[in-house]
Amino acid sequence: xxxxxxxxxxxxxxxxxxxxxxxxxxxxxxxxxxxxxxxxxxxxxxxxxxxxxxxxxxxxxxxxxxxxxxxxxxxxxxxxxxxxxxxxxxxxxxxxxxxxxxxxxxxxxxxxxxxxxxxxxxxxxxxxxxxxxxxxxxxxxxxxxxxxxxxxxxxxxxxxxxxxxxxxxxxxxxxxxxxxxxxxxxxxxxxxxxxxxxxxxxxxxxxxxxxxxxxxxxxxxxxxxxxxxxxxxxxxxxxxxxxxxxxxxxxxxxxxxxxxxxxxxxxxxxxxxxxxxxxxxxxxxxxxxxxxxxxxxxxxxxxxxxxxxxxxxxxxxxxxxxxxxxxxxxxxxxxxxxxxxxxxxxxxxxxxxxxxxxxxxxxxxxxxxxxxxxxxxxxxxxxxxxxxxxxxxxxxxxxxxxxxxxxxxxxxxxxxxxxxxxxxxxxxxxxxxxxxxxxxxxxxxxxxxxxxxxxxxxxxxxxxxxxxxxxxxxxxxxxxxxxxxxxxxxxxxxxxxxxxxxxxxxxxxxxxxxxxxxxxxxxxxxxxxxxxxxxxxxxxxxxxxxxxxxxxxxxxxxxxxxxxxxxxxxxxxxxxxxxxxxxx
Amino acid sequence: xxxxxxxxxxxxxxxxxxxxxxxxxxxxxxxxxxxxxxxxxxxxxxxxxxxxxxxxxxxxxxxxxxxxxxxxxxxxxx
Numbered sequence: 001x002x003x004x005x006x007x008x009x010x011x012x013x014x015x016x017x018x019x020x021x022x023x024x025x026x027x028x029x030x031x032x033x034x035x036x037x038x039x040x041x042x043x044x045x046x047x048x049x050x051x052x053x054x055x056x057x058x059x060x061x062x063x064x065x066x067x068x069x070x071x072x073x074x075x076x077x078x079x080x081x082x083x084x085x086x087x088x089x090x091x092x093x094x095x096x097x098x099x100x101x102x103x104x105x106x107x108x109x110x111x112x113x114x115x116x117x118x119x120x121x122x123x124x125x126x127x128x129x130x131x132x133x134x135x136x137x138x139x140x141x142x143x144x145x146x147x148x149x150x151x152x153x154x155x156x157x158x159x160x161x162x163x164x165x166x167x168x169x170x171x172x173x174x175x176x177x178x179x180x181x182x183x184x185x186x187x188x189x190x191x192x193x194x195x196x197x198x199x200x201x202x203x204x205x206x207x208x209x210x211x212x213x214x215x216x217x218x219x220x221x222x223x224x225x226x227x228x229x230x231x232x233x234x235x236x237x238x239x240x241x242x243x244x245x246x247x248x249x250x251x252x253x254x255x256x257x258x259x260x261x262x263x264x265x266x267x268x269x270x271x272x273x274x275x276x277x278x279x280x281x282x283x284x285x286x287x288x289x290x291x292x293x294x295x296x297x298x299x300x301x302x303x304x305x306x307x308x309x310x311x312x313x314x315x316x317x318x319x320x321x322x323x324x325x326x327x328x329x330x331x332x333x334x335x336x337x338x339x340x341x342x343x344x345x346x347x348x349x350x351x352x353x354x355x356x357x358x359x360x361x362x363x364x365x366x367x368x369x370x371x372x373x374x375x376x377x378x379x380x381x382x383x384x385x386x387x388x389x390x391x392x393x394x395x396x397x398x399x400x401x402x403x404x405x406x407x408x409x410x411x412x413x414x415x416x417x418x419x420x421x422x423x424x425x426x427x428x429x430x431x432x433x434x435x436x437x438x439x440x441x442x443x444x445x446x447x448x449x450x451x452x453x454x455x456x457x458x459x460x461x462x463x464x465x466x467x468x469x470x471x472x473x474x475x476x477x478x479x480x481x482x483x484x485x486x487x488x489x490x491x492x493x494x495x496x497x498x499x500x501x502x503x504x505x506x507x508x509x510x511x512x513x514x515x516x517x518x519x520x521x522x523x524x525x526x527x528x529x530x531x532x533x534x535x536x537x538x539x540x541x542x543x544x545x546x547x548x549x550x551x552x553x554x555x556x557x558x559x560x561x562x563x564x565x566x567x568x569x570x571x572x573x574x575x576x577x578x579x580x581x582x583x584x
Numbered sequence: 585x586x587x588x589x590x591x592x593x594x595x596x597x598x599x600x601x602x603x604x605x606x607x608x609x610x611x612x613x614x615x616x617x618x619x620x621x622x623x624x625x626x627x628x629x630x631x632x633x634x635x636x637x638x639x640x641x642x643x644x645x646x647x648x649x650x651x652x653x654x655x656x657x658x659x660x661x662x
Contacts, residue, residue: 233632233658242593244661249592253654255638266638271604276593301661319661444662451660452633452640460639490660557638 031073057483324355
């Protein structure tokens with residue numbers, strides 16, 4: 001395998017062998033380690049000294065089920081700390097098949113010029129992207145695929161990335177070639193834009209494919225793991241049938257669906273935006289309720305959503321997006337929410353960050369709560385790059401400061417998603433302490449708090465939340481390195497035999513002798529590297545806290561506050577042997 | 585006593601579609617969640633999470649007047 005290093009200042013591409021110390025790393029483990037090794041933590045995230053690392057997961061490109069997840073690492077312009085943003089789509093598998101361990105973008109193109117990278121079996125070329133500048137992701141992907149074939153795939157930035165806005169995402173093609181998958185969080189698109197890279201097009205024609213040390217052993221383990229996923233009620237039935245939007249109702253019922261900018265935990269209009277309603281709407285209009293974001297995914301939680309006329313509107317329409325443009329903005333119109341999802345995908349901005357931002361903008365009185373047209377208008381201002389649009393595109397924290405709002409749901413300046421930390425306290429611990437800023441995927445304690453997966457921990461109590469969040473954060477860092485979708489965790493947490501199959505696949509592919517105990521060790525080493533970077537960037541334990549209002553304002557209907565103390569939160573990073581044995 | 589039953593996802597098939605998963609039940613005193621499941625013949629193998637007034641409970645929990653009872657099959661996402 002090889003690493004391509006693209007220096008935009010010089011306009012040159014170097015091919016490097018993979019150093020020994022990176023050989024067993026992939027995905028988040030690799031991106032975070034390269035950022036920690038090569039990037040000065042105090043650098044300006046949109047300056048020439050930051051880097052953007054793109055890396056497929058360890059199992060990507062193989063027949064391992066649901067293994068097409070991609071990691072992008074950088075110093076985040078939004079949080080100021082280290083960032084790994086993870087996406088589905090078709091890029092990860094193609095990079096892996098081309099034998100690419102990572103692509104590192106560094107430097108900065110002179111004269112504000114934009115380029116695109118062409119990645120083929122012969123290497124990486126830099127091409128001028130003048131014709132793509134100013135365009136949204138839908139047009140960029142369509143034009144590049146017209147030129148390089150429908151089998152090629154693309155990573156690109158929309159207008160928000162060109163403006164280097166803090167909520168800019170990097171879009172990744174889905175199997176239809178559309179920009180519905182994103183490295184959404186943390187402003188990675190702004191870093192790509194600051195380098196002068198508008199897009200990366202990947203053509204894996206005649207790619208060598210992934211080398212497997214022991215093909216038969218790999219096949220057996222992959223088949224067994226597939227069976228485990230398909231046999232699990234969430235992975236094999238719930239996710240394919242309803243996608244992630246099925247969570248709308250259960251979070252609402254549990255009183256943890258943040259409504260009206262986190263002022264309460266239930267939304268009156270919930271039925272109109274529920275996963276059940278979404279599935280019925282999709283079926284009635286001829287869309288797809290079940291759709292894989294990359295070939296070989298068995299959970300297929302994505303979907304294709306059509307408008308009232310039966311024409312394609314959007315895809316990859318996730319629970320968090322529906323929560324945020326729905327309940328959090330008091331908008332009960334699924335078509336309007338889908339339109340906002342489409343706009344975010346096209347402009348290249350993180351839907352979760354925009355959900356928090358629209359809520360704050362409503363709180364500020366820029367538009368009224370419930371004003372769908374107003375919210376759509378604000379997103380269009382981001383695309384146009386108006387002064388207000390640039391404020392909105394800089395995220396909830398920036399917008400809150402600009403307009404003097406105090407109820408601003410961010411940690412490390414990143415928007416808190418879809419689960420109120422006063423009613424789902426385990427995920428509150430994750431929001432507070434994650435190296436990533438507020439990020440539900442960093443330690444998805446919703447599992448044991450709400451879904452009764454991987455045990456049960458009372459979501460309203462304090463007991464067990466810190467241990468739960470710590471164990472999940474450790475396990476997640478490891479899963480994010482494999483290229484496996486995090487949703488395999490539902491099965492891995494419930495089924496004893498699942499994790500050994502993952503380890504078996506890794507061993508069979510790379511000729512290693514890992515044991516199950518090595519998985520949490522890997523997770524801990526990643527978290528430590530990330531946390532050290534953040535400390536050097538200026539973070540302290542004072543940054544591992546929720547906004548004050550969660551401790552002072554009650555969240556109806558349970559009228560609870562976030563009461564996990566600073567001392568308890570600091571225990572998250574007290575890794576011990578207990579973590580090694582209990583996290584799976 | 586009266587209880588509001590709310591069924592979700594696939595469990596909604598146990599009620600007429602126009603109900604949108606909601607049914608107001610008239611129950612005898614001391615009825616449990618288990619009694620409701622029996623009465624409506626809900627598919628037990630599909631029941632994963634039960635909540636009364638937004639808090640998770642067990643099958644043998646005794647219902648009270650005006651309770652809101654939510655029953656879910658296995659669901660997940662993130």
